[in-house]
Structure formats: structure tokens, C-alpha cells
Amino acid sequence: MSATEPAPLTGVSAPCWVHLVTRELAAAQRFYGAVLGWTFRPGAMGEDFLTARSDGVPVAGIGAIASAYHVAVTWMPYFSVQDADVAADRIRERSGTVAVGPLAIGKGRALFAADRDGASFGVWQWTGRAASLAPSGNRSHAWLRLRTRNAFDAAIFYGEVLGWESGESGTCEVAYVKEEVLVRCGGRPLARISSGAVEAAPDPMVRPHWQVQFPVADVAATVREAERHGGTLLELREVPHGSEATLSDPDGGHFTVTDVRSPAGSDDG
Numbered sequence: 001m002s003a004t005e006p007a008p009l010t011g012v013s014a015p016c017w018v019h020l021v022t023r024e025l026a027a028a029q030r031f032y033g034a035v036l037g038w039t040f041r042p043g044a045m046g047e048d049f050l051t052a053r054s055d056g057v058p059v060a061g062i063g064a065i066a067s068a069y070h071v072a073v074t075w076m077p078y079f080s081v082q083d084a085d086v087a088a089d090r091i092r093e094r095s096g097t098v099a100v101g102p103l104a105i106g107k108g109r110a111l112f113a114a115d116r117d118g119a120s121f122g123v124w125q126w127t128g129r130a131a132s133l134a135p136s137g138n139r140s141h142a143w144l145r146l147r148t149r150n151a152f153d154a155a156i157f158y159g160e161v162l163g164w165e166s167g168e169s170g171t172c173e174v175a176y177v178k179e180e181v182l183v184r185c186g187g188r189p190l191a192r193i194s195s196g197a198v199e200a201a202p203d204p205m206v207r208p209h210w211q212v213q214f215p216v217a218d219v220a221a222t223v224r225e226a227e228r229h230g231g232t233l234l235e236l237r238e239v240p241h242g243s244e245a246t247l248s249d250p251d252g253g254h255f256t257v258t259d260v261r262s263p264a265g266s267d268d269g
Contacts, residue, residue, distance in 0.1 A: 013162040013171045014185035016080040016124055018142045018212050019061040022073050022251050025050060028062050031249050035226045036214060036257075059141040071099065071112065073252045075212040076122050077144050077191075079162055084109040084125035090161045091115075091123075115157055117149045117199055117208040143263045144191040145211040145256075151195040154208075155181040158193075182263065189263045204254070205234055205246065213256040213263075219243050222257045 022028045029050060032038050038052040038059065052060040065071075081087045084102035091098055091113050101111030102125070109125040148154040155174055159165055164172045164183070172185040181193040197208040216222045223233050223245050230250035237244060244258035 013164055013166075014080055015077050015144055015190050017061065017078040017122075018059075018144075019063065019076050019078065019122065020074075020253055021071055021076060022062060022064055022249075022253055024251065025062065025064040027250060028064075028253075031226075031229050031231065032062070034229045035222060035231065035247075036216070054141060057141065072120075074120055075210075075253055075255050076112070076120055077210050077212060078110070078122040078124045079158075081123050081125050081162065084111055084123055087111070087123045087125075087161060088113070094157055094160060096157070096161070115148075115154065115208070117154065117197070119146060119148060119154075119208040119210050121210055142212050142214050143189075145213060145263065146191065146193040146208070147197045147211060148193060148195065148208040149197050149199060151179070151181045151193040152176075154193050192263045209254075211246070211254075211256050213244065213258050215261070216257045216259060219245050219257055219259050223247065 020028060020032075025048060029040050032052060033040065036052075036054070038054055039056075040050045040052055040062075042050060048064045050062045051058050052062060088098045088102055088111055095116040097114045099112040099114065099120075102109045102123075103111070104127075108127050111123045112120065113123060114120050146154060155164070159174065162172070164174055172183050172190075175182045175184065179195065182189055183191040183193070198206050199208060219236075219242075223236065226247045226249075227233060232248040233245060234248055234254065235246040239258075239260060242258060242260040244256050244260065246254060246256045248254050
């Protein structure tokens with residue numbers, strides 16, 4: 001459920017949008033505006049939704065719906081599909097959970113779900129007039145990393161639900177790189193899946209989850225700004241080709257900032 005309809009990415013099965021489920025819209029607007037330099041516009045779905053913009057370009061949705069839908073405060077990725085009902089059936093058949101939806105929202109249909117290891121994600125079916133056209137570009141301005149129990153099992157789950165490696169035109173492809181799974185959509189690296197998460201861990205950083213990563217010019221400066229506005233640094237780490245920091249916003253939403261250029265390291269796709 002985005003503040004505006006998620007903009008579709010090239011082909012189906014790709015990550016198409018990121019969305020913050022939160023409790024208080026004004027507080028989230030103040031925090032992310034200060035930390036990431038975003039500006040905001042009212043969303044098409046009503047007063048509880050905003051569209052975040054960077055340099056005038058829509059980059060994320062924010063909705064104050066955590067309490068209304070009894071869901072956790074979280075950053076959630078959305079994946080584009082041709083039919084949300086089919087995706088919901090596939091999720092359930094593979095021991096995943098559909099928490100909300102599919103619901104008709106604006107020019108599409110959406111659902112909240114969790115994979116069989118408990119990582120939350122969304123599905124978006126575009127039903128607007130441009131549904132049959134070839135959409136252009138990644139409008140989310142973020143990339144994703146799934147930290148899960150077993151990367152290969154998770155790749156099979158999402159592959160079967162979303163049609164990765166189906167051979168259909170425009171679907172995403174996966175590659176196995178150094179015990180991780182790299183997801184490429186339209187030839188661009190957009191997500192990684194890595195093993196090692198623990199399902200029952202008391203620390204949410206250790207449990208399976210989708211990590212939404214926003215590129216920034218200066219990780220250290222962004223961390224300082226986040227802490228100055230009530231955020232918390234959860235983890236700072238050096239990674240190949242740069243660094244990244246996982247932060248918690250004042251309402252408990254976790255996100256990551258990074259100076260790495262893409263999920264494929266220094267390769268910008």
C-alpha cells in the first residue's frame with residue numbers, strides 16, 4: 001500500500017516500490033526529510049499517506065497504517081506481478097502468509113505477505129491504462145537485501161511466487177555469487193539474498209527480513225543526522241566497495257544507508 005501507486009519496473013516479478021508502514025505521519029516526515037533530504041506530497045490514498053521525493057522524483061511511500069492494520073512498523077518492498085490473486089495463492093501453497101489483501105488501491109491491487117521464514121513483503125498488480133506497456137526504469141531509488149535462513153531456499157520461494165527464471169519476457173533472473181543470490185531485473189542488479197538469519201531470534205536484526213537500502217553520499221554524516229533527530233544506529237559495517245549503516249527511525253522502522261553503488265558492489269548495472 002503505497003502513498004501513490006507503485007511505479008512498475010521493466011517486466012513483472014521485479015521490485016517496484018518501497019513503502020514505510022508507520023504510526024505517525026508527521027514524525028516520519030520530519031525524520032526522513034532531515035536525514036535523507038526528502039520532500040513530501042500528499043498521497044492519492046488519503047490523509048494517512050505521503051509520497052517521498054528526492055530531487056522531485058518519487059522514491060518511496062509512507063503510510064500511517066500500522067495501528068489500523070495491526071502490522072509492525074517496517075520498511076517493505078513491493079514486487080510487481082500480473083495477477084495478485086495468483087500470487088496470493090502461490091504464497092499460501094508454499095507455506096507463506098498473506099496478511100492483508102489483495103485490495104484494490106488506486107490503479108492497482110496490493111497485498112501484504114510474509115515468506116515462509118517470516119520476512120514481510122508486498123505484491124503489486126498494476127491495473128491502470130499503462131499496465132500492458134513496457135514500463136521504464138527503477139522508480140524506487142533503493143535496492144534490497146533479504147537476510148534469510150537459507151538464501152537458496154528463499155530464491156526458490158520467490159522464484160516460484162514471482163516467476164523468476166520462468167523464461168517469460170521481462171522477468172527477473174538470479175545468479176549465485178559467493179554463497180549469495182543476486183537478482184537482476186532488466187539486466188540491472190536490484191536485490192541480494194543472503195543466508196544466516198535465525199527465525200526465532202529475539203533480535204529483529206537477526207530474524208529473516210527484507211533490508212531496504214538507500215544510497216547516500218556520506219554514510220557517517222547520515223548516521224550523525226539520524227541520531228540528531230532521534231534515530232538509533234543499529235549496525236555499522238564495512239562491505240566490499242564501501243560501507244553501510246542500519247538505522248532505526250524514532251518509531252522503530254529499520255532501514256539501511258550505503259555508499260555502495262548497487263547490490264552488485266561497484267557494478268552499477
